[in-house]
Amino acid sequence: MSAIPNPLALIAELTHRCPLHCVYCSNPQELESRTTELSTADWCRVFKESAELGVLQTDFTGGEPLARTDIVDLVRAARTAGLYVNLITSGLPLDEARLDALIAAGLDHFQLSFQGANEETAEEISGTKTHAQKLRVLEWLKPRRVAVTLNFVIHRRNIAQIPQMLAIAKSSSASRVEFANVQYYGWAVANRSELLPTRAQLDASLETLQQAQEKFRGRIRVEYVVPDYYAKFPKPCMGGWGRKFLLVAPSGEVLPCHAAKVIPGLSFDNVQRRSVREIWESSEAFQKFRGQEWMQEPCRSCERRELDFGGCRCQALLLAGDAAATDPVCSLSPKRGTVDAIVAGVIRSAGPPISQKIDWIYRTNP
Amino acid sequence: MTETPTMPGPQSKPRLAPGCRLNDDGKQPRTLLMPERALRLQGPSLEIIERCDGQHTVEQIVAELQKIYSKAVPEKVAEDIRGYLRLLHEQRALDFQ
Numbered sequence: 149m150s151a152i153p154n155p156l157a158l159i160a161e162l163t164h165r166c167p168l169h170c171v172y173c174s175n176p177q178e179l180e181s182r183t184t185e186l187s188t189a190d191w192c193r194v195f196k197e198s199a200e201l202g203v204l205q206t207d208f209t210g211g212e213p214l215a216r217t218d219i220v221d222l223v224r225a226a227r228t229a230g231l232y233v234n235l236i237t238s239g240l241p242l243d244e245a246r247l248d249a250l251i252a253a254g255l256d257h258f259q260l261s262f263q264g265a266n267e268e269t270a271e272e273i274s275g276t277k278t279h280a281q282k283l284r285v286l287e288w289l290k291p292r293r294v295a296v297t298l299n300f301v302i303h304r305r306n307i308a309q310i311p312q313m314l315a316i317a318k319s320s321s322a323s324r325v326e327f328a329n330v331q332y333y334g335w336a337v338a339n340r341s342e343l344l345p346t347r348a349q350l351d352a353s354l355e356t357l358q359q360a361q362e363k364f365r366g367r368i369r370v371e372y373v374v375p376d377y378y379a380k381f382p383k384p385c386m387g388g389w390g391r392k393f394l395l396v397a398p399s400g401e402v403l404p405c406h407a408a409k410v411i412p413g414l415s416f417d418n419v420q421r422r423s424v425r426e427i428w429e430s431s432e433a434f435q436k437f438r439g440q441e442w443m444q445e446p447c448r449s450c451e452r453r454e455l456d457f458g459g460c461r462c463q464a465l466l467l468a469g470d471a472a473a474t475d476p477v478c479s480l481s482p483k484r485g486t487v488d489a490i491v492a493g494v495i496r497s498a499g500p501p502i503s504q505k506i507d508w509i510y511r512t513n514p
Numbered sequence: 515m516t517e518t519p520t521m522p523g524p525q526s527k528p529r530l531a532p533g534c535r536l537n538d539d540g541k542q543p544r545t546l547l548m549p550e551r552a553l554r555l556q557g558p559s560l561e562i563i564e565r566c567d568g569q570h571t572v573e574q575i576v577a578e579l580q581k582i583y584s585k586a587v588p589e590k591v592a593e594d595i596r597g598y599l600r601l602l603h604e605q606r607a608l609d610f611q
Contacts (some may be wrong), residue, residue, distance in 0.1 A: 295549050
């Protein structure tokens with residue numbers, strides 16, 4: 149096997165605590181308790197070791213990273229260690245003083261999530277009244293020097309609101325806006341039948357987004373992610389297993405991605421017991437799907453195997469029952485019919501009037 | 515919010531946008547860091563970015579690089595620089611004042 153490249157980014161999943169209860173959340177349904185969270189000192193060491201390993205950027209995420217009372221210290225430690233610091237947040241709990249402290253500590257990039265273009269949708273999707281706070285945060289960000297991205301999480305219930313979402317982005321100081329269609333892991337799987345858009349809705353949204361990309365060129369970078377159930381080929385998940393990213397979970401376990409715990413039989417190392425370098429290079433979980441020896445047909449002899457690595461291992465497990473199988477969203481997968489059936493089910497059920505109450509499964513708080 | 519021109523004129527002064535910066539001093543390879551991107555810089559790209567400090571005009575950057583790359587066709591150097599600045603502007607890595 150060729151030498152293992154250095155990771156580019158550390159996903160620091162600081163906590164699973166969160167004030168929101170989004171029905172699309174990709175955290176595992178088995179959330180980690182607060183009592184097992186890593187200490188400030190542990191995280192500081194993880195940042196140093198990651199930077200030494202060649203990591204350039206860290207994403208502070210969760211749950212809600214602002215739920216950590218030491219978040220300003222963590223930002224400072226990551227920046228001091230030499231990392232570019234991204235904060236992936238719902239925008240609460242936050243006030244202007246805390247925002248100033250985060251920026252003074254070295255925060256580079258503030259990525260704010262939106263659950264809808266209005267309070268009603270946001271409340272239905274997140275189970276909380278937080279939309280007004282997000283709009284306040286946008287005002288606070290305007291006079292402050294930090295990169296700003298707005299992340300609109302897209303699904304059937306809000307895909308028609310893209311024009312209003314673009315208006316929110318336009319009136320903010322964001323240099324980048326991402327329209328990220330829900331991907332089906334964690335809590336999103338439980339709510340999938342209500343979240344997956346129809347093909348027609350997706351196509352209409354793509355036209356709107358492509359026009360917006362042109363209109364905003366030079367002012368705002370408009371980016372989007374389509375639901376891969378509608379793709380012909382799978383996404384190159386995480387840039388390949390154990391190639392570019394490492395995720396440290398709240399308790400210190402190190403995963404190749406946020407969903408990896410759905411795969412049975414994987415054993416994960418913990419930063420409290422081994423160094424980041426040792427884990428990256430020799431952890432059983434990381435080695436499991438590196439290279440190409442693990443691939444089944446058709447991936448094994450497919451000309452795309454170094455482009456998309458056979459897609460997502462976790463999705464292969466969830467949809468085909470086998471983490472080594474071709475990701476079933478791939479048109480070349482013998483199990484593509486599973487995905488077609490899910491999509492067909494969505495078309496059948498995508499009719500109910502908006503006023504009909506949906507029995508959502510809301511994300512709990514650990 | 516600054517109104518930024520779409521085409522950088524010769525007197526405009528490029529500056530790295532908020533949240534866009536070089537990696538730590540002395541750390542090789544020199545890299546431009548920004549949201550969801552990391553660009554390795556070497557030779558001309560590094561020399562251009564180092565001058566995007568809100569002080570150098572586009573004209574000055576062109577003149578300085580033409581001096582460094584004295585063997586290259588001057589108009590080609592100018593064209594390449596303007597193209598690179600425009601690309602980074604579209605990526606939202608640069609603002610022009």
